[in-house]
Amino acid sequence: xxxxxxxxIAALSLLGNAALAQGAKPTDPQIAHIAYTAGVIDxxxxxxxxxxxxxxxxxxxxxxxxxDHEAVNKQALDLVKKLKVTPxxxxxxxxxxxxxxxxxxxLDKLKGAEYDKAYVANEVAYHKxxxxxxxxxxIPSASNAxxxxxxxxxxxxxxxxxxxxxxVAAKLK
Amino acid sequence: xxxxxxxxxxxxxxxxxxxxxxxxATIQIATTDLVFAPSEVSAKVGDTVEWINKxxxxxxxxxxxxxxxxxxxxxxxxxxxxxxxxTIEYYCRFHPNMKAVLTIAP
Numbered sequence: 698x699x700x701x702x703x704x705x706i707a708a709l710s711l712l713g714n715a716a717l718a719q720g721a722k723p724t725d726p727q728i729a730h731i732a733y734t735a736g737v738i739d740x741x742x743x744x745x746x747x748x749x750x751x752x753x754x755x756x757x758x759x760x761x762x763x764x765d766h767e768a769v770n771k772q773a774l775d776l777v778k779k780l781k782v783t784p785x786x787x788x789x790x791x792x793x794x795x796x797x798x799x800x801x802x803x804l805d806k807l808k809g810a811e812y813d814k815a816y817v818a819n820e821v822a823y824h825k826x827x828x829x830x831x832x833x834x835x836i837p838s839a840s841n842a843x844x845x846x847x848x849x850x851x852x853x854x855x856x857x858x859x860x861x862x863x864x865v866a867a868k869l870k
Numbered sequence: 871x872x873x874x875x876x877x878x879x880x881x882x883x884x885x886x887x888x889x890x891x892x893x894x895a896t897i898q899i900a901t902t903d904l905v906f907a908p909s910e911v912s913a914k915v916g917d918t919v920e921w922i923n924k925x926x927x928x929x930x931x932x933x934x935x936x937x938x939x940x941x942x943x944x945x946x947x948x949x950x951x952x953x954x955x956x957t958i959e960y961y962c963r964f965h966p967n968m969k970a971v972l973t974i975a976p
Contacts, residue, residue, distance in 0.1 A: 761928075761964045768926045768944070853904040854927065857965025864966060 722838035726785035729777050732835060732848060734790040735827050736766040736773070738797040742823075745801060746816050755813045758820070758865050762858065769851050776847055810869070817866045824859035828852060896949075898922055899970070901929050901942065901962075906970035914975045915955050922947045929962045939963075 746759035962968035
């Protein structure tokens with residue numbers, strides 16, 4: 698289970714390589730779509746955790762994830778509307794969504810403390826991967842200054858989530 | 871003559887006011903884009919802190935030693951009165967990468 702971690706993480710790590718291989722960086726509409734999708738994935742995982750988790754720290758962590766990622770995504774939607782940009786679906790977003798669905802199904806089979814640990818471990822790894830993609834690919838590729846700045850705020854929020862998840866994981870041991 | 875009667879009273883009032891301890895101050899600490907600013911603040915016991923959250927995210931100002939734990943709802947200002955002296959490191963429980971220091975004199 699832990700060996701597979703999240704396939705979505707692999708997709709995010711590949712994002713860099715794939716884009717570099719083609720010599721093409723993602724466009725702003727694609728970046729907006731990827732960032733939004735990454736947020737939705739974490740919200741879905743958190744909603745599952747709110748329903749399934751038994752540990753109260755895990756539950757309250759999941760509540761923060763829903764609240765923060767919904768707030769970031771609302772800002773993202775407001776921004777694309779203002780910039781008159783239509784987020785563009787792309788292979789990275791598709792791979793992320795497909796693999797996140799598989800991960801949700803995998804987590805759904807677990808129960809109790811086993812589920813709690815698996816969810817939090819995946820949150821640590823997932824945020825780490827998203828942060829890596831933001832830092833090395835999405836932020837440097839963004840051409841619009843407001844989009845870049847929103848991604849930078851997103852990076853700080855997600856770094857906070859990663860540390861928060863690490864603290865919860867440490868307490869579960 | 872009449873004014874002379876008031877003089878001691880006024881003097882007493884004046885010196886009384888001067889001798890009284892400095893009035894409690896109000897200090898503002900704001901969060902913007904997940905940063906507490908100013909990141910280092912000096913205050914005194916009895917001072918009020920106005921915690922101004924300019925973010926759309928909820929934060930907390932949580933003392934590592936447990937002296938205070940203030941909820942900061944998004945886009946709101948909340949106040950708290952400093953009760954204990956010390957050099958207090960505090961952080962946000964939701965985003966532990968947000969850290970700052972409050973030095974509270976007795």
